[in-house]
Amino acid sequence: MTRVKRGNVSRKRHKKVLTLTKGFRGAASLLFRTANQQNMKALRSAYTNRRKKKRDFRRLWITRVNAALRTYGFNYSEFLYILKNSKIVLNRKVLAQLAICDPDTFFKFVMSLK
Amino acid sequence: MPPNPARPFAGLERVDFTGLRMRLIDADNQVIGRLAAYLSMLLQGKDKPTYAPHKDAGDVCVVVNAERAVFTGNKWEAKVYRWHTGYPGGLKEITARELWRRDPAEILRRTVAGMLPKNNLRDARLRKLRVFPGPQHPFTGVELVPAQPPRRRLRDRGLGWALPPGFEPMNPEAYLVRMRGSRLAGGGHGGAGELQQQQARAQPDGDAAGGAQPGGEPIAFDDLLTADELAFVQRSQQARAGRGGGDS
Secondary structure, three states: OOOOOOHHHHHHHHHHHHHOOOOEEEEEEEOHHHHHHHHHHHHHHHHHOOOOOOOOHHHHHHHHHHHHOOOOOHHHHHHHHHHHOOOOOHHHHHHHHHHOOHHHHHHHHHHHHH | OOOOOOOOOOOOOOOOOOOEEEEEEEOOOEEHHHHEEEEEEHHHOOOOOOOOOOOOOOOOOEEEEEHHEEEOOOHHHHEEEEEEEEOOEEEEEEEEEHHHHHHHHHHHHHHHHHHOOOOOOHHHHHHEEEOOOOOOOOOOOOOOOOOOOOOOOOOOOOOOOOOOOOOOOOOOOHHHOOOOOOOEEEEOOOOOOOOOOOOOOOOOOOOOOOOOOOOOOOOOOOOOOOOHHHHHHHHHHHHHHHHHHHHO
């Protein structure tokens, strides 16, 4: 058999993973075997958490809108019912931002629905 | 941790007060668990539209008259606080009444602590809660915004049917307590049920059901009858005595 040097083949392969694991704790950013495992975990988490992020933000907006409504004596559940019936398609993200940045308009909007 | 020295802002030195209010809550005659739920909302900052779960942006809550907060039912005797010291055989118990005797503020503090989310912000949020047993608090000269817990509508725990006329209840006190929130027995004022703060609470023996006395018993919320209810009890007892005397 002809002699085959392994050369830089493995190094190039490993480098790809190690650049992805920069900032990981301990051996996970330095040693390929550990880094590979942690990298796989990280990518899997990233996949599911991209979906979770959408859920999390919606929860946050709901909490914020609820808080803003309760300062005026309304609550989120009744408000949503009225909103759905009135066929307004403003979403919770918009409402939450409105409640924070422009509370006067938010208040007028809420009162106009009542 | 519990002792609150004459330095009111001890523990609050690292708090950034921008955007926060200092709230004053009166625990007098409030149901402990419901008040604690309200306090936990305030401490997390969930009453503000700028709520963010990673920030500790809740208001500082100063609670006064903690010794006058109430448990409903038999909880003063029945509720037992348990903890383990870590040593073998070190399970300790204490009833709510005994804990109240030792430190009335501790009950409310524990209840609120149990209602805060168990995360890294919990300690910081608890530090923003200051509970004082009496009506005094050392936060003089600080602007305290009052916070009112929401008023409750009592549930209708009645029998579902009213006594037919001519019948007297055999146990008028129990009947009245049971029918308090009931729409049938005239307990509904405007259909909204009675509000928790009853203005016309009768003092049964004049031995002051207020828990503010040193070593006095806490108010057993359900047991006290209003003036109207006392009158009803006396009337029905007389009617019963009259009929009993007539029967034999």
